[in-house]
Structure formats: C-alpha cells, structure tokens
Amino acid sequence: MFNVGRRTAVEGAFALAGYEGAIRTLPVTSEDERIFVLGRDDLGRLRDIRTLEQIVGQLLGRKVAIIDVGPDSPASVPFV
16 A cells, blocks of 8 residues: 555656546555556557656556556556
C-alpha cells in the first residue's frame, strides 16, 4: 500500500498523460514492481506511455509497466 501523497502523484501523472479513469493494476506478486492495466482504447489515447512508466516508477520506487487489458488478462485490482 502507498500513502495518499504517492497515490495522488500517480493519479496526477496519469491525468497529465491523458487518462482520468480508475487506475488498476495486476495483483501484486512482487514488491519491486507494479503492472498497471488499461483498456486498449485508453492506452491508445495516452501521451508517451514509456515516459509515464518512468515517472510512475520514480514516484513509487518500483519497476512499472503499463499494459492493455485483453480478454485473457487476469483480473485487475484497484491501485492502492
């Protein structure tokens, strides 16, 4: 779990990149990474996904990936 300041900063980074929906991740399996999931349309609207991954990674102190949710994707969970 992250504190309110970090969650707010991550939400702000996503908003600046063009996404304002609920932020979800794959279930945590490793404390050193987070995988954020978005719908394919939402992912396509983001500005500069790789830079967003770098910024969010710095904010959280973890490796970060942002992927699209496909029909075979595992269930996602809210980002906390």
